Amino acid sequence: MTGPGTAAVHGDDGLVPGGAVAPPIVQSATFSAESDERFTEIATEARGSAFYTRYGNPNHAQVAAVVAELEGAETGLVTASGMGAISTIALALLSAGDHVVVQRSTYGGTTSLATGLLPRFGVSCTQVDQTDSGAFERALRPETRLVLVETPSNPLLELTDLAAVAASAHAAGALVVVDNTFATPVNQRPLGAGADLVWHSGTKFLGGHSDVSAGVVVGPAGLVERVWRTSIVTGSTLGPVDAWLLLRGIRTLPLRVQRHNDNALALARALEGHPAVARVRYPGLPSHPQHDLARRQMTGFGGVLGVDLAAGRAGAAALLAGLRLAKRAASLGSVSTLVVHPRSMWAGIVDAGQLAATGIGEGLVRVSTGIEDTSDLVDDFRAALDTVPT
Numbered sequence: 001m002t003g004p005g006t007a008a009v010h011g012d013d014g015l016v017p018g019g020a021v022a023p024p025i026v027q028s029a030t031f032s033a034e035s036d037e038r039f040t041e042i043a044t045e046a047r048g049s050a051f052y053t054r055y056g057n058p059n060h061a062q063v064a065a066v067v068a069e070l071e072g073a074e075t076g077l078v079t080a081s082g083m084g085a086i087s088t089i090a091l092a093l094l095s096a097g098d099h100v101v102v103q104r105s106t107y108g109g110t111t112s113l114a115t116g117l118l119p120r121f122g123v124s125c126t127q128v129d130q131t132d133s134g135a136f137e138r139a140l141r142p143e144t145r146l147v148l149v150e151t152p153s154n155p156l157l158e159l160t161d162l163a164a165v166a167a168s169a170h171a172a173g174a175l176v177v178v179d180n181t182f183a184t185p186v187n188q189r190p191l192g193a194g195a196d197l198v199w200h201s202g203t204k205f206l207g208g209h210s211d212v213s214a215g216v217v218v219g220p221a222g223l224v225e226r227v228w229r230t231s232i233v234t235g236s237t238l239g240p241v242d243a244w245l246l247l248r249g250i251r252t253l254p255l256r257v258q259r260h261n262d263n264a265l266a267l268a269r270a271l272e273g274h275p276a277v278a279r280v281r282y283p284g285l286p287s288h289p290q291h292d293l294a295r296r297q298m299t300g301f302g303g304v305l306g307v308d309l310a311a312g313r314a315g316a317a318a319l320l321a322g323l324r325l326a327k328r329a330a331s332l333g334s335v336s337t338l339v340v341h342p343r344s345m346w347a348g349i350v351d352a353g354q355l356a357a358t359g360i361g362e363g364l365v366r367v368s369t370g371i372e373d374t375s376d377l378v379d380d381f382r383a384a385l386d387t388v389p390t
């Protein structure tokens, strides 16, 4: 297996036709066949790229191969969004009567899927505290099929012990599905720790430029093929141009993630101890309650941190209003630093009781550091914090 820099650039070697160095965009919804025999062949080939774009397209195959190489996976597929990826995984692998384990602190869309949508189809779920590996084990039942893991989690930056959870899930016959959006394969490779499938919101660090929505699923060929067979039914198809854009972004992923990591660590250190700040949540800080675990299972600590303002909601509002470089926007993993008040963002989507139960406080601001110069970013936050009530 190659290193991430080489994987990002060469993971699709052999899948690019002709002599083109940059892959051509194959903006075609359908592909012709020269004979009846050939048509039958392309129409029935699993995960082919020469039949119909909802089934597969050369731009899909290229970017999926690159993410698979980065994650150390056998193969992969792409979807129109991260939620397209996880909802397709769920519909592919779950049936009525099954049970899933999901983290209390996890992406809001994943919470809605597990606690709102799946129960309508007869799939029950148990929410657990991800910082307690024993809680996963206790939640497992004979009918548990999937354990949905996200580490570090959005937006509380809590960690899950991947190896411990995989061991107990496998002993109970369940599969472990990991959302690796926050860490990226540059910082963490869950398959190596025992996970069965990894998925991403490609909209975030993989794409990296806030200009494309996409999702990716990688893992062993047998499981990925099951997800693919469902994906042609659910139709969460990534457009060829967006697949191309996603790959264009991924080419520089290892370089960008290095800067994201450096900026987040520098900012976390600069903000910790400021009188307006009650707490900084960042796995790379020794003050993070799971810093040892972070050092064990991550090679870098990622580009996202959480800042709890001492003055609560008023403090969060003042910080957001005082920032000049950082933009107030949903999403993360962009070249630009993005900040958000999670309590406001999720108010209309996740039920209020759920939101409070997750531990997302009124004073929490999520910061996704961009690739700006570190000193400019730190200056921007210091200046804004000096206007925040303590």
Ligand SMILES: *Cc1c(COP(=O)(O)O)cnc(C)c1O
Pocket: 081, 082, 083, 084, 107, 109, 150, 154, 179, 181, 182, 200, 201, 202, 203, 204, 213, 214, 215, 331, 332
């Ligand atoms: C954004 C996000 C998702 C959802 O991805 P979309 O591309 O917006 O559908 C899932 N998980 C995490 C951790 C995210 O940040």
